[in-house]
Amino acid sequence: MTQLEILVSEFQRLYGAPPEKIARAPGRVNLIGEHTDYNDGLVMPIAIDRDVFIAARARDDKHVSVTALDVQGGQTDTFALDDIPHHPDYRWANYVRGVTYYLSQQHVNLTGIDAVITSNLPSGAGLSSSAALEVCTATILQAFTSQRLNGVTIAQICQQAENNFVGVKSGIMDQFASALGQKDAAIKIDCRALTYETIKLPRGVTIVVADTNKKRHLAGSDYNTRRMECENAVILLGELLNRHIPALRDVSLKEFNSVANHLPTNLMKRARHVITENERVESAARAAKRNDAPKFGALMNESQTSLRDDFEASSPELDIMVEIARAQPGCLGSRLTGAGWGGATVNLVRDANVRDFVINIAREYHARTAIEPWVSPVRASPGAGIIGSAEREGTA
Secondary structure: OOHHHHHHHHHHHHHOOOOOEEEEEEEEEEEEOOOOHHHOOEEEEEEEEEEEEEEEEEOOOOEEEEEEOOOOOOEEEEEEOOEOOOOOOOHHHHHHHHHHHHHHHOOOOOOOEEEEEEEOOOOOOOOOHHHHHHHHHHHHHHHOOOOOOOHHHHHHHHHHHHHHHHOOOOOOHHHHHHHHOEOOEEEEEEOOOOEEEEEEOOOOEEEEEEEOOOOOOHHHOOHHHHHHHHHHHHHHHHHHHOOOOOOHHHOOHHHHHHHHHHOOHHHHHHHHHHHHHHHHHHHHHHHHHOOOHHHHHHHHHHHHHHHHHOOOOOOHHHHHHHHHHHOOOOEEEEEEEOOOOOOEEEEEEEHHHHHHHHHHHHHHHHHHHOOOOEEEEEOEOOOOEEOOHHHHHOOO
16 A cells, blocks of 8 residues: 555544545755754755645534654544644644644634644654644645645744744744745745745756664754854854844855954854855855756765864764765765754765665665664655645555
8 A cells, every 4th residue: 555545544544534635745855055044044955755644634623633643653632723732742743733823823714624644754864854744734724724825924834833832943944845845956045035946956966865863853952052052143243243233144254254263162163154054055056057066066065064063063973974975986965954963964966876875875874883774865846735636546
């Protein structure tokens, strides 16, 4: 059975009838532009062909009953639409509850639903499984109303849920990519203006994701600390440059270099990463447009060095994965993707070398760490939507 067939079968078993609608929302891989989104900067993710799926049918009351098939054999949460507190035990449920709450604050006339969730996204790998869950929740809830919010608004609502309900101060990139991803292309997002440009990827290369299986949990990591350090750097740079600075993207590299020695070392390094990373995103977009895959890969490598040394967001496992990847024939670039401190790397590999790359990196990483990784090519895919009947009958 395909994953969608299993989802439909489990829904019918749990609720005694087939689902009326199925939503999907993809995870994302950020090709370049890390820790820039919450600094009003530039990012370049792709939505990938790995998704969260939610099957649902309407209820005749104002309650939501939702079962997560992939969590400890299946966990169910039920809550009323007019009373949405935090769930005390189920972390996944707070993403669903948070999105539902903030959708209701947008005066979306929500109806109760029975729902079942499944996913083929590895959790904790830095592929934005949480954002995909949020966007999929918004997509399925909206499908049972006559109202239609645009993708940017959905991304903003989902970010609010993660920031304020779940308590992770994420930027908007993950939700934006899941909602608005493009087939066979990256999207260069301006996280201040909330605008994006479609960037066709260089020809002759494949994106390969390599999950270290060193899991990370954002709320318990250094993520919120790094955000605070960036905010403190903005304040000090404003004082040193004697002007108002809204965010790190508003400081040029020349300005930064003129005062960098007056910053505490940790704030200097965090700011330098963000400022140079924004420049790398612009350079990567130009490289993609002229089909310069080697330059794109070199910029990915520069980004990893900055993330490891200046932002201190890497980990021993990520460093090993990157080292192994760069030694493989046909690998043009390798870097961590997502917040870091575990999770996955993203790799730019020539098409002819992908098969051997996947086999070799998995074997060598396991030999050095005794950890079994998840390594797979991914394709740039469209953003979230409702699955049609023809797609349901295909493979998943």
